[in-house]
Each structure stands twice: as C-alpha cells, then as structure tokens.
C-alpha cells in the first residue's frame with residue numbers, strides 16, 4: 001500500500017504588524033515586512049574571543065543571555081534597550097531557532113543568537129571584562145542525581161562570569177528551584193555584591209522568560225537576584241575563595 005505523506009501542522013506565518021503571543025502573553029516587538037528583517041544568527045562560533053564591536057558593527061554595552069531557551073528575555077530586552085548589544089546562546093539548536101526567527105522578524109540589529117555551550121561561550125568566546133550584563137533565567141536544574149554534574153553554575157563558572165564582566169557589571173539570575181537558589185546565593189555572594197530581589201523584576205513583566213511563565217502557572221516560587229562585580233579582589237584571594245566553594249551536587253525533590 002502506498003504510504004501517505006503527513007505534514008505536521010504549523011502555525012500560519014505572522015503578518016507584518018501582528019502581535020505574537022506565547023501562553024497568551026505578548027512577545028514584545030513589531031513584526032516587520034520581510035525586506036526589513038535582520039540577520040541575527042551567528043552560524044559558527046570560533047575558538048577565540050569575539051570582538052563584540054565588530055560583531056555588531058558598532059560599540060555598545062553587551063548583555064549575554066546564557067541558556068536563552070526561545071529567547072523571550074533577549075527579544076524583550078533588545079526591543080526595550082536599542083542602545084545595548086545582545087547575545088543569546090543555548091546549546092539546543094531547536095530553541096535557538098525560535099529566538100533567531102523572532103529577532104530576524106523584528107529587525108533587531110542589536111541582537112545575535114548562537115548555538116553554543118555556556119561554558120565554551122565564557123571560556124573561549126568572551127574575553128575578560130568584555131560583558132556588561134550576564135542573564136541566566138532558570139538554569140537547567142538536572143534533578144536526576146545522575147545528571148547533577150551537568151549543572152552549569154559551578155564555582156569555576158561563577159569565577160569566569162566575574163572575569164568576563166566589566167567593572168560593576170551585573171549578573172541577573174532567576175530560578176524556581178529552591179535548592180539551586182540556596183546554592184547560587186551562597187556561591188555568588190562569596191565574590192560578588194549579591195542582592196536578592198523579593199519582587200518581580202523592576203523592569204516589567206515583559207522581561208519574563210518562557211520558563212517563568214510556566215513555573216508561575218504551576219504555582220512555583222520564583223527566586224531572583226542581581227550580582228554586581230566587586231573590583232577590590234586580588235587574584236589569589238579570588239582563587240582561594242573559589243577553591244573552597246562546594247560543587248553544585250545538592251539534591252532536588
């Protein structure tokens with residue numbers, strides 16, 4: 001019998017001027033006619049630190065979103081802060097495709113998406129003191145104890161964030177896992193000025209990520225904090241503090 005080809009139904013393409021929604025919440029930015037679309041994909045990340053001024057063809061403070069998922073935060077931030085240059089990365093190509101398409105359709109020339117591991121991004125592609133902000137929304141919790149070694153926020157990763165930030169640069173972190181939050185708070189405050197945020201982000205609901213929307217729907221608590229780079233460390237002090245921090249081997253229910 002001849003096999004029939006089934007095509008998975010897809011959403012109709014968005015029309016210029018149309019508002020895009022996810023879970024009933026608008027994704028900021030205006031869909032432009034195709035001739036005004038941007039090219040936001042970085043197809044290949046090299047093995048050397050990137051020159052962000054060259055990538056964006058202009059100078060500007062750089063905000064890096066690590067584990068960006070479908071890019072909701074970066075899209076909202078790039079729309080709200082046109083003077084900032086935004087890089088969003090995730091190691092899953094499928095989710096990066098969403099962000100790239102959204103950035104392209106909105107003509108966001110201040111925005112780039114790339115498929116790359118967060119560790120490689122910081123250690124290979126970012127030079128010291130080259131980032132003004134790092135954003136990490138809902139880092140993968142890896143609740144399965146056999147996978148807990150894959151958690152991204154280790155002491156070394158936290159040290160590398162410190163090194164990559166400019167003076168007084170900031171890390172914005174959010175999670176819905178209390179055990180991860182406890183670990184992050186202890187580790188971050190050992191070398192950063194650490195400020196837990198008890199309310200929603202002051203810059204508005206449009207800065208929510210997809211995972212935050214889902215977590216809120218499930219009634220999970222959201223933990224948020226801002227870490228500001230302290231500049232008064234000697235190199236040896238930093239290394240000593242980091243060497244004494246525990247690895248993120250905590251259990252998650």
Ligand SMILES: C[S@@+](CC[C@H](N)C(=O)[O-])C[C@H]1O[C@@H](n2cnc3c(N)ncnc32)[C@H](O)[C@@H]1O
Pocket residue numbers: 066067068069070089090091092095116117118119136137138139140141152209210211212
């Ligand atoms: C729970 S999702 C959160 C996504 C998005 N930030 C949000 O809040 O909706 C975690 C994301 O981190 C990505 N991720 C996990 N480990 C990573 C790593 N080492 N490097 C880059 N991305 C990673 C996953 O692919 C996933 O998209």
